[in-house]
Amino acid sequence: MDRKIILIVDDVEVNRAILSAAFQEDYDILEAVNGREALDVIEKHKEKISAVLLDIIMPVMDGFEVLEVMNQEGWIEKIPVFLITAESSPQVMRKGYEMGVVDIIGKPIIPFFIRRRIGNVIKLNNIVNEQEAMLKKQEKEIRELNRSVLETLSTAIEFRDCESGEHVVRMSNLTLFLLKAMNEYYPEYGIEDSNLQVIADAAVMHDVGKIAIPDNILNKPGRLTKEEFEIMKTHTVRGCELLESVPKMRENPIYEYAYDICRHHHERWDGKGYPDGLKGNEITIWSQVVALADVYDALVSERVYKKAYSHDTAIRMILEGECGTFNPLLMDCLKKVQEQIRKSYESKE
Numbered sequence: 168m169d170r171k172i173i174l175i176v177d178d179v180e181v182n183r184a185i186l187s188a189a190f191q192e193d194y195d196i197l198e199a200v201n202g203r204e205a206l207d208v209i210e211k212h213k214e215k216i217s218a219v220l221l222d223i224i225m226p227v228m229d230g231f232e233v234l235e236v237m238n239q240e241g242w243i244e245k246i247p248v249f250l251i252t253a254e255s256s257p258q259v260m261r262k263g264y265e266m267g268v269v270d271i272i273g274k275p276i277i278p279f280f281i282r283r284r285i286g287n288v289i290k291l292n293n294i295v296n297e298q299e300a301m302l303k304k305q306e307k308e309i310r311e312l313n314r315s316v317l318e319t320l321s322t323a324i325e326f327r328d329c330e331s332g333e334h335v336v337r338m339s340n341l342t343l344f345l346l347k348a349m350n351e352y353y354p355e356y357g358i359e360d361s362n363l364q365v366i367a368d369a370a371v372m373h374d375v376g377k378i379a380i381p382d383n384i385l386n387k388p389g390r391l392t393k394e395e396f397e398i399m400k401t402h403t404v405r406g407c408e409l410l411e412s413v414p415k416m417r418e419n420p421i422y423e424y425a426y427d428i429c430r431h432h433h434e435r436w437d438g439k440g441y442p443d444g445l446k447g448n449e450i451t452i453w454s455q456v457v458a459l460a461d462v463y464d465a466l467v468s469e470r471v472y473k474k475a476y477s478h479d480t481a482i483r484m485i486l487e488g489e490c491g492t493f494n495p496l497l498m499d500c501l502k503k504v505q506e507q508i509r510k511s512y513e514s515k516e
Contacts, residue, residue, distance in 0.1 A: 170195045171217040171289075176205040176233070177251070178225045182276065186220055186251065189278040193286075202228025206236055209246070216246050217289045221268075223252045223259065234266040243267040247288055251276065334464060335371040337512075341460040342453075343367035344511065345497075348504045349456065353496050356452045362424075366453045369424035373432045373457055376406025388472050403430050403442050424453060432457045437492040448494075455494050459501065462490045467512060478509045 173194040175186045178201060187196045194217060199205040202225055209216060223230035230250060237243040243266075250263045253274040263271050269288055272281060346363050349356055358366075377385060380402050384395045391399060406429035416422050431445060431454040438446030440458075450458075466481035476484070482505050484490055486498060501508075 172197055172212055172215045174199065174205065174208055174212075174216055174219045176200075176202065176219060176225070176230070177222040179222075182222070182251070182274070185276045185278060186281070189276075189282045190285075201225045202230065202233040205233050209237070209242060213242055213246065218285060219246055219248045220251050220285070221248055223250060223254050231262065231266065234263075234268065238267060249285055249288075251281075334468065337464050338373065338457070338460055339367045339371050340511070341464060341508070342370040342457050344504070344508070345456045345460060345500065346453065348500050349452065349497070352500050352503060358452065365421055366424050366428075366456075369421045369428050369453075370457045370460065372406065372410070372425040373428050373461060374402060374406070375409055376402035376404065376429060378409065379405040390472075400433070400441050403433055406430070427451055428454050428457050430454075432461055434458065435491040436494050440491065452494075455497055459485070459493055459497055463508070466490070478505075478512065 171194055173190050174197045175183050176199045177183050177186070183198050183200075187198070190196060197208050197212065197216075199208055204227075205219070205221070206228075209219070221230045221233060230252070234243065234248065237246070237248065247269045248267065250259075250268050250271040251274065252259070252271065255271070255273045260271050270284065272284065343363060343366075346358055346366060350358055350360070350363075380399060384391065384398055387395065407426055410416055410422065410426050410429060430442065431440075431450055434440035434443065434445040434450045434454065435458075436447060436450070436455075438444050440450075462485060463481055466476045466484060467478060469475040482501070485493070485501065
């Protein structure tokens with residue numbers, strides 16, 4: 168297993184030699200004679216660096232300038248930095264701690280003392296990093312399990328709806344693609360990047376309420392009567408009821424998005440959708456995106472009551488308002504990315 172690295176940054180060779188001798192038994196040592204060299208080393212080896220031992224007064228770039236860049240890059244949060252300096256005034260100490268150093272050790276250097284003092288902090292930091300990595304792994308495994316369960320349930324509904332089961336996967340992928348595009352072109356909607364995959368996972372639940380719709384309506388090859396359509400429309404609220412009934416579902420971060428998408432993916436910009444007749448941005452942007460993804464996928468897919476339309480025909484029908492009214496900004500986004508959507512669907516055929 169590769170050993171961890173300690174980076175020693177000091178323009179005085181004898182100081183680097185003393186510090187290197189103190190740690191070389193347990194760590195690989197890298198050295199830099201100024202701040203600029205130090206940043207180059209950190210950029211290259213940041214995943215393996217256990218600590219930076221940093222002098223303040225150096226040519227080219229001093230220690231505080233190094234700390235400034237490390238803060239800007241977010242490195243200071245992961246890599247413990249120790250100021251090793253003869254400058255021990257209260258002003259220097261305060262500035263160092265404010266910039267994120269974990270300890271300030273004065274010169275002259277006492278090897279045994281510095282090895283124990285820095286070694287203990289490195290061990291503690293390693294424990295914290297290992298715990299964070301373990302929690303992230305568990306979080307990822309839980310998220311994947313949640314997605315698997317959601318896709319299994321939703322796919323079962325798609326099979327009942329005489330679909331191949333691929334609709335829910337396409338819905339998730341297209342939702343994620345459109346959300347990323349909206350973030351790029353219209354960042355004012357402020358969808359956090361960390362929530363994009365959660366929303367895309369929630370999108371697979373959009374039609375879960377169809378499990379409560381009778382087969383003779385769900386799979387009717389012809390046009391639904393007015394009464395049948397009213398029953399079909401209830402799949403939005405029935406889906407929410409199903410989500411509410413799942414034990415501990417409310418504790419899952421996906422719940423808020425799944426509930427909103429289930430209920431509102433048939434709402435329309437002009438207020439002529441259902442079940443609540445929401446209008447404009449009363450509809451959350453993620454439900455707007457899922458609604459658009461659902462319409463597009465329905466158009467380009469073969470169903471019991473229709474043949475599949477081509478990509479170009481589907482885009483034209485949506486943009487010309489044949490499938491209901493959508494957010495003009497979302498329509499503009501669709502026009503910008505329509506060729507990428509075409510390529511994505513063609514690659515899966």
